[in-house]
Amino acid sequence: MxxxxxxxxxxxxxxxxxxDITSSxxxxxxxxNIEAANASINAYVAVTADKAREMAKASDEKxxxxxxxxxxGIPLGIKDxxxxxxxxxxxxxxxxxxxxxxxxxxxxxxxxxxxAVMLGKLNMDEFAMGSSNETSYYxxxxxxxxxxxxxxxxxPGGSSGGSxxxxxxxxxxxxxxxxxxxxxxxxxxxxxxxxxxxxxxRCSRWGTIAFASSLDQAGPITQTVRDSAILLKSMxxxxxxxxxxxxxxxxxxxxxxxKSVKGLKIGIPAEYRVDGMSEEVDALWQKGIxxxxxAGAEIVDITLPHTKYALPAYYIVAPAEASSNLAxxxxxxxxxxxxxxxxxxxxxxxxxxxxxxxxRRRILTGTYVLSAGxxxxxxxxxxxxxxxxxxxxxxxxxxxVDAILTPATPSAAFAIGDKxxxxxxxxxxxxxxxxxxxxxxxxxxxxxxAGLSSDGLPLGLQLIGKPFDESTLFQxxxxxxxxxxxxxxxxxxx
Amino acid sequence: MSVDTATVKRVAGLARIxxxxxxxxxMTGELNAILGFVEQLDEVDVSGVEPLTSVVxxxxxxxxxxxxxxxxxxxxxxxxxxxxxxxxxxxxxxx
Numbered sequence: 001m002x003x004x005x006x007x008x009x010x011x012x013x014x015x016x017x018x019x020d021i022t023s024s025x026x027x028x029x030x031x032x033n034i035e036a037a038n039a040s041i042n043a044y045v046a047v048t049a050d051k052a053r054e055m056a057k058a059s060d061e062k063x064x065x066x067x068x069x070x071x072x073g074i075p076l077g078i079k080d081x082x083x084x085x086x087x088x089x090x091x092x093x094x095x096x097x098x099x100x101x102x103x104x105x106x107x108x109x110x111x112x113x114x115x116a117v118m119l120g121k122l123n124m125d126e127f128a129m130g131s132s133n134e135t136s137y138y139x140x141x142x143x144x145x146x147x148x149x150x151x152x153x154x155x156p157g158g159s160s161g162g163s164x165x166x167x168x169x170x171x172x173x174x175x176x177x178x179x180x181x182x183x184x185x186x187x188x189x190x191x192x193x194x195x196x197x198x199x200x201x202r203c204s205r206w207g208t209i210a211f212a213s214s215l216d217q218a219g220p221i222t223q224t225v226r227d228s229a230i231l232l233k234s235m236x237x238x239x240x241x242x243x244x245x246x247x248x249x250x251x252x253x254x255x256x257x258x259k260s261v262k263g264l265k266i267g268i269p270a271e272y273r274v275d276g277m278s279e280e281v282d283a284l285w286q287k288g289i290x291x292x293x294x295a296g297a298e299i300v301d302i303t304l305p306h307t308k309y310a311l312p313a314y315y316i317v318a319p320a321e322a323s324s325n326l327a328x329x330x331x332x333x334x335x336x337x338x339x340x341x342x343x344x345x346x347x348x349x350x351x352x353x354x355x356x357x358x359x360r361r362r363i364l365t366g367t368y369v370l371s372a373g374x375x376x377x378x379x380x381x382x383x384x385x386x387x388x389x390x391x392x393x394x395x396x397x398x399x400x401v402d403a404i405l406t407p408a409t410p411s412a413a414f415a416i417g418d419k420x421x422x423x424x425x426x427x428x429x430x431x432x433x434x435x436x437x438x439x440x441x442x443x444x445x446x447x448x449x450a451g452l453s454s455d456g457l458p459l460g461l462q463l464i465g466k467p468f469d470e471s472t473l474f475q476x477x478x479x480x481x482x483x484x485x486x487x488x489x490x491x492x493x494x
Numbered sequence: 495m496s497v498d499t500a501t502v503k504r505v506a507g508l509a510r511i512x513x514x515x516x517x518x519x520x521m522t523g524e525l526n527a528i529l530g531f532v533e534q535l536d537e538v539d540v541s542g543v544e545p546l547t548s549v550v551x552x553x554x555x556x557x558x559x560x561x562x563x564x565x566x567x568x569x570x571x572x573x574x575x576x577x578x579x580x581x582x583x584x585x586x587x588x589x
Binding site for chain 1 (some may be wrong): 534
């Protein structure tokens with residue numbers, strides 16, 4: 001690992017501006033890290049080395065003239081869910097074989113407009129459905145972290161497992177990711193990286209392959225809280241192409257970092273002390289409370305009584321929306337086509353072969369809950385429960401709470417092929433128990449690395465904020481980061 | 495509520511996903527596990543509660559009624575498994 005690849009985005013930005021380094025050098029350093037590590041980590045499903053070199057060269061020209069955007073020359077990895085023009089875009093599914101969009105997603109277009117360099121496309125759970133990156137058509141991503149003294153392969157979390165692993169193993173400076181039920185925050189927690197899911201409507205969903213449209217949000221995964229603030233500033237925008245994009249100007253998130261948190265009111269929800277939560281996670285939570293208290297924040301106990309219903313409601317809403325969104329994959333307009341005896345047979349064979357097991361499971365669940373006679377009992381009921389979940393949070397904000405502190409995940413990274421997780425799909429779904437409420441209510445949430453388990457694996461804390469108050473999350477997140485320190489895996493790869 | 499294998503096969507038909515008997519059998523168990531899990535929602539009293547339709551209060555955006563995009567037939571058919579003269583090709587659907 002060269003020194004260049006250890007730089008944060010903030011440091012690299014300064015060094016590029018002062019011409020201490022060039023984007024071409026930086027990009028080469030990351031390309032060689034990818035070359036060395038990808039066979040072991042499997043974070044990238046497509047490396048766009050030529051494109052990266054071209055973009056870096058163009059950035060260097062701009063930088064030499066003291067021009068360029070906020071991310072000029074910064075090499076990034078892009079989750080395979082974002083449409084990138086002429087480049088592999090398959091949501092890591094077999095059904096999108098060979099798909100190369102003729103357009104660019106708004107989020108990635110924003111990054112390139114600000115001067116960022118694309119290193120390639122990152123592995124993920126198929127169509128973002130999963131919490132372990134084991135459902136990808138392109139194989140498992142391996143967590144750069146291992147238990148102390150063990151060679152056992154661990155999952156990086158999911159669905160943005162490639163994004164999180166690539167950042168942790170220094171195979172990019174930062175990565176785009178998406179979060180429908182925890183897909184940014186859970187992998188960030190399991191890899192010792194920072195990840196933020198912004199408020200629903202903050203990042204445009206245009207050109208991002210849809211999973212569950214009322215929950216999907218894009219956000220960054222990075223090494224530090226400041227880097228997340230920098231990346232989110234560029235990713236977020238108001239976009240006429242997405243009607244759910246909200247007309248609020250994107251603030252300078254970085255300005256919030258370092259501001260005193262004195263007097264901020266932090267809610268601690270009793271309902272997040274769930275059965276099966278490890279003692280270590282609970283202890284870490286108490287530590288987090290103490291850190292914020294030491295920094296001058298006021299800690300208050302709050303109640304979010306509908307917390308336990310978020311996950312079951314999610315497993316109606318998300319599959320229902322997915323079954324509708326994924327209806328478009330029929331072997332006609334793009335991707336895989338498996339011939340059949342007639343058109344219906346072609347559809348059925350294409351979808352049977354093109355979708356993996358977890359995706360088929362969710363489509364069937366969604367089709368069932370939306371089928372005639374069940375809509376009211378399932379989808380409508382779940383959407384009503386969602387209103388109650390949101391109301392719980394609204395009451396907390398109305399009582400003067402500025403942000404809420406919770407654990408990010410119930411446990412540290414688990415083994416690839418974990419038997420318990422695979423014998424019962426609901427067990428895997430419980431990985432998202434702390435994160436999914438935030439999607440259901442549309443709120444912003446950040447996961448910040450806060451410590452190591454007794455096995456030496458990273459654990460994260462989550463801060464939940466008011467709608468469009470990402471700045472407060474960065475402000476508080478950096479306090480936790482400063483108190484906890486940063487965590488890096490010991491390189492065993494390449 | 496729980497499902498039987500016949501229901502799973504019917505739902506797979508609706509979803510246009512081919513499944514064999516063994517898969518239908520397995521899916522029945524898995525689907526019932528998920529349906530059992532979501533049954534907890536029966537405990538919640540939702541009388542008088544409006545369903546959440548938007549997480550942020552915003553009136554639906556409108557724009558002027560005008561052509562903003564188009565003329566991209568080549569782009570649209572570029573990724574099709576089979577196309578001819580900017581048409582998507584599918585197996586014969588009418589006799």
